[in-house]
Amino acid sequence: MxxxxxxxxxxxxxxxxxxxxxxxxxxxxxxxxxxxxxxxxxxxxxxxxxxxxxxxxxxxxxxxxxxxxxxxxxxxxxxxxxxxxxxxxQGNSKGFWRPYSDQYEAHFPHYLRLETSARRITVHQMILVPGLLQTADYRRGVIRIDEPDLSAVDLERRIELTARRQARIDEDRFQLDVILSEAVLCYRPAGPSAMSAQLSWLAEVGNRSNVSIRVVTFEVGAHRGLTAQSFTMLEFPKLQNGFVDPPVVYVEGAHGLGGVYHEREDVVRKYGRTIVALREVALTEQKTRDLVMRYAKEYAA
CATH class of the missing domain: 1.10.260.40 (lambda repressor-like DNA-binding domains)
Known part of the structure; x- marks a missing residue:
């Protein structure tokens, strides 16, 4: 859009x-x-x-x-x-995710419609690397946590779907802002080599003009992110005739089984203030890359 x-x-x-x-x-x-x-x-x-x-x-x-x-x-x-x-x-009225309908929960297409329409996405993540930035091996590890017996074919179809979503970060007019807890760098849903590759990718993709990645370190202590937990704010382009598609905040449920969409103006503003507070305590982008690469080298050792 x-x-x-x-x-x-x-x-x-x-x-x-x-x-x-x-x-x-x-x-x-x-x-x-x-x-x-x-x-x-x-x-x-x-x-x-x-x-x-x-x-x-x-x-x-x-x-x-x-x-x-x-x-x-x-x-x-x-x-x-x-x-x-x-x-x-153009053959895309159903969304690129339609062929993978047997691989996700019923609620997920609604989120994907919002994701593909957003001009800016801000993610605060306490546990995992956000899906838009996950490498294939890291994603495989995440999927295997809940579904260790998933067939190899279905596993790879889910990886394909993730790759289709990630095409967004190649769009110049799309902005992705990511604020990670340092814990994300420590948790290991995949093996050491996969973790090293994942963190190296974070350091690399963070150099793009439309991608910002910043880490809130353990040394910060108490901060707004601890009570807000993980969430995603999606902002949309301005529309003609003075219409504005208001931002949406999505809070994912456990095991990816649905979640909560916040659209009330006062609630969205509260999350907006949380984002401002997180940016005040997060490392700069360059210091984040330095920290991420230190972790990547430790995993590779």
Whole structure:
């Protein structure tokens, strides 16, 4: 997604604002256009639904939306539909992850949709190297922790999916900011040689202009990251017509089995303050590379 398009999330948020300002419930609005409450909420959550343009017109009339709001909503809807049509023609409307659907939990495509749309991702990780920066052998080690009996074929398909995700860091307009606890450098989900290679890659990729990697050392003591734990903040491009797709904070659940998405402005701001506090105590990028390479050499010894 680029700045010239309107995401389904932003469009859905706009519709929700119109409904709430009209004082209508999702149940009543759904009944008005003969769809379920769940279908309407899915549209407001930015998920694809089978609602027709005529139904959207009826919905806006039910909300008694002013004419200028109706025109804007229908214009944005047309753009969302054109964007979806273009993606379908290019063969990527389902997402690159679709062929691997048997290799991930049902919740994961939602996260991947956000990840592929984000212009900036900030990751705070207490335990593991973030997926966007994991080497193949390190990733194999992580997967084997929970699924030691996974077949070699399925294991490699998951590695392929990770590689597809990692193509994002080759995009100049994409920014990845990573703040790691020093513990990430110490934990060993893979063998010494794999750990050495993983940390060497962190030092190398951290030289890219669109990738920032900084470590919070054990010497820092008490800091905001200890209570915030691991999380990911995703920020999106500005949209046309003054629309802004607000940031989302994702906190992963245990064993990768779902997680929590925070979109409330006050909650996102709190995580934003945590990121600022972490940057204040983290090593510089150069000192981080020096520390990471010291660990890499120790693993290689």
């Amino acid at each position: 680029n700045g010239a398009t309107v995401s389904r999330r932003a469009f859905g948020r706009f519709l929700r604002q119109i409904r709430e300002q009209a004082g209508k419930t999702a149940l009543a609005a759904g009944l008005e256009i003969e769809v379920s409450r769940q279908t309407l909420l899915r549209m407001e959550d930015g998920l694809a639904t089978k609602i027709a343009t005529s139904q959207l017109r009826d919905l806006l009339a039910y909300y008694d939306a002013p004419e200028e709001i109706r025109v804007q909503a229908l214009s944005l809807w047309d753009e969302v539909r054109e964007q979806a049509k273009s993606a379908q023609q």
